[in-house]
Amino acid sequence: MRKLGLFVLPMLLAACGGTGLNLGQGFEMTAALTGTQVAVDVVNVYAKNADGSRGAYLYSRVDKYTPTAGTLNVEVRGGSLGFTAQKVTVKYTDASGNPLDDSAATFNNSVAFTVPGGYTCPNGATTCAATDKTLTATKFSLPDLYWLSEQAALTAARGCVNGSSVIGTSHDCPEARMYVTFTGKDSLGAERTLTIPQAQVRVYVATVSDEVR
Template sequence: MRKLGLFVLPLLLAACGGTGLNIGQGFEMTAALTGTQVAVDVVNVYAKNADGSPGAYLSSRVDKYTPTAGTLKVEVRGGSLGFTAQKVTVKYTDASGNPLADTASTFNNSVAFTVPGGYTCPGGATTCAATDKTLTATTFSLPDLYWLSEQAALMAARGCVDGSSVIGTGYVCPEVRMNVTFTGKDSLGAERTLIIPQAQVRVYVNSVSDEVR
């Protein structure tokens, strides 16, 4: 399967005008969601010859699919305000941006995590006066995030099987994407959004077995 780079969207919402980023007064962070995948076990079905051996190919079907959760990574620029996420909205599409067929195309859920601001305070304190803050770029990671609905995971798996030809382990399954939007508030209580467009869901054939009818 062709691998795509991380799709990220910087949020440049500085609150300090055109004079530069004041410590703790701007909002700038870049997010990516990686590692979400669906492993698909496929069965190829053949007609049975008179002697019991496999004959003509009939079809293929999904025997089992196994989703794997992804990891959120947020790069915070030094001086940025922090962000507390309260809600996530995920829209599922194919590689062309079309809504994923036969699924509820939007998934909403409450979340609760805080991305720290891009600064440090003396003595490891969590808050301090602006004059005591030191610009510090940080990286925030949150593993085991499963935001692929069961419907979307099933349709992703079924996309590996079109029934027209024998499926092998090297078969390239159609890609699935997640467009993720977090809503919440920054350290000063202002409403903010953090967007990850077109995060890739890796869909691949994990195993293949044969069935003779």
């Protein structure tokens, strides 16, 4: 779930219950999931001639696929409340937004991480009185997030060999994307959601080999 040349595809989470970003009231973050990819090893299968030599091309198949976890990046606007994520829901789609596969359409899992609020305290303290807080834009990063289900990864890999021609390493595989929604609570305990609508998964042919049968 994925250039990894992966495009960073953020979504702004609008403030709820307030019109500004006064400290302790506003909630504004931009999230992106980058680096998710699926490397596919492809075998081109050929018929065997009577003399044992390679004959006509028959089809291509996936020999192996290797998923790579992505990294969550969150930019927090100065003055924004923090966010504690409790659950993640991932919907897998193709480039047109259609479900990637009926059996691999959605992934749900419990999570536990906290994005800090957009402020700093004197002397590097983690907590302080509201009057001592300085509005500061912050960044949060969480690597090695494997939110691409095995079935979704397999479906994406198989998409590389759905054609009827010989596959090479320059072959373009169909895109896969993840619609990611975090649910949790802000620093004041209010329910919040943080969404990444189109986190791209890079699917590509890593190696190609031939097989004669």
